[in-house]
Amino acid sequence: MDFPEQNQISSELRETGDIFAPKFDANGLVLAITTEAGSGQVLMVAYMNKEALSLTLSTGIVHYYSRSRQSLWKKGETSGEMQRLIDMRVDCDQDALLLSVEQTGRGAACHTGQKSCFYRKVRTKNGTFTLQKEDGGQIFDPKQVYSRD
Amino acid sequence: MDFPEQNQISSELRETGDIFAPKFDANGLVLAITTEAGSGQVLMVAYMNKEALSLTLSTGIVHYYSRSRQSLWKKGETSGEMQRLIDMRVDCDQDALLLSVEQTGRGAACHTGQKSCFYRKVRTKNGTFTLQKEDGGQIFDPKQVYSRD
Numbered sequence: 576m577d578f579p580e581q582n583q584i585s586s587e588l589r590e591t592g593d594i595f596a597p598k599f600d601a602n603g604l605v606l607a608i609t610t611e612a613g614s615g616q617v618l619m620v621a622y623m624n625k626e627a628l629s630l631t632l633s634t635g636i637v638h639y640y641s642r643s644r645q646s647l648w649k650k651g652e653t654s655g656e657m658q659r660l661i662d663m664r665v666d667c668d669q670d671a672l673l674l675s676v677e678q679t680g681r682g683a684a685c686h687t688g689q690k691s692c693f694y695r696k697v698r699t700k701n702g703t704f705t706l707q708k709e710d711g712g713q714i715f716d717p718k719q720v721y722s723r724d
Numbered sequence: 725m726d727f728p729e730q731n732q733i734s735s736e737l738r739e740t741g742d743i744f745a746p747k748f749d750a751n752g753l754v755l756a757i758t759t760e761a762g763s764g765q766v767l768m769v770a771y772m773n774k775e776a777l778s779l780t781l782s783t784g785i786v787h788y789y790s791r792s793r794q795s796l797w798k799k800g801e802t803s804g805e806m807q808r809l810i811d812m813r814v815d816c817d818q819d820a821l822l823l824s825v826e827q828t829g830r831g832a833a834c835h836t837g838q839k840s841c842f843y844r845k846v847r848t849k850n851g852t853f854t855l856q857k858e859d860g861g862q863i864f865d866p867k868q869v870y871s872r873d
Contacts, residue, residue: 608766632853666768671841
């Protein structure tokens with residue numbers, strides 16, 4: 576699967592036209608914000624390279640590119656928490672994708688075992704900032720799921 | 725306003741603790757995903773440097789850092805489409821923020837005049853991908869709002 580090169584289309588066409596021309600950055604990556612189908616809750620944010628995007632679109636199963644491991648990342652391959660693609664959108668300048676997915680497995684997108692990676696709120700307390708966890712967000716124990724035994 | 729340096733806290737504490745220690749990248753930026761308060765709809769994605777984050781938290785008005793202009797960006801200063809911060813969350817590794825905002829002005833977060841920057845869906849058509857705009861998403865005419873006369 577191939578996509579038009581950035582220099583093949585004008586910035587106006589990219590921002591308002593109907594050509595899908597994702598803008599991969601200097602590292603060949605495009606941002607992917609992933610939301611839960613139905614609720615629209617933001618679950619996580621990650622990156623895709625051309626291969627991950629192509630596989631996501633062709634298989635309907637979300638693939639990312641792991642910057643820390645520097646490799647293709649089929650989400651949920653270890654944990655079982657895979658994501659079924661329902662819908663994909665792109666932003667005005669086409670350097671970010673917005674995915675709507677069905678989270679499979681236990682329903683936790685985050686490797687900490689939480690449903691969403693964004694499970695802590697920033698709170699002001701005595702003039703400093705602290706993070707407050709939401710109650711009941713813990714779906715699995717990462718020590719058990721990612722055990723290396 | 726200052727935040728703990730990344731090397732001051734362990735990765736476990738960063739991912740599951742209550743210390744707000746945003747992880748600025750090599751360019752001093754952290755990702756900010758902005759959603760509409762109430763609906764949770766994703767409006768846009770941008771970056772913040774330390775100054776933008778501090779100003780956002782201290783004033784309650786969302787500031788970003790514009791990578792293209794390489795300067796602080798008080799969202800809506802030109803267009804009037806400012807964002808009032810309702811809530812802020814941070815993800816597991818603290819390199820991304822999730823903002824909940826009230827969009828002021830006409831209600832368009834995108835410089836194209838659309839409510840959300842993610843106003844086009846990726847569609848398969850005759851084996852290729854095209855973008856389909858949502859009906860009724862155009863809130864203002866950017867040529868009028870950003871006129872340089």
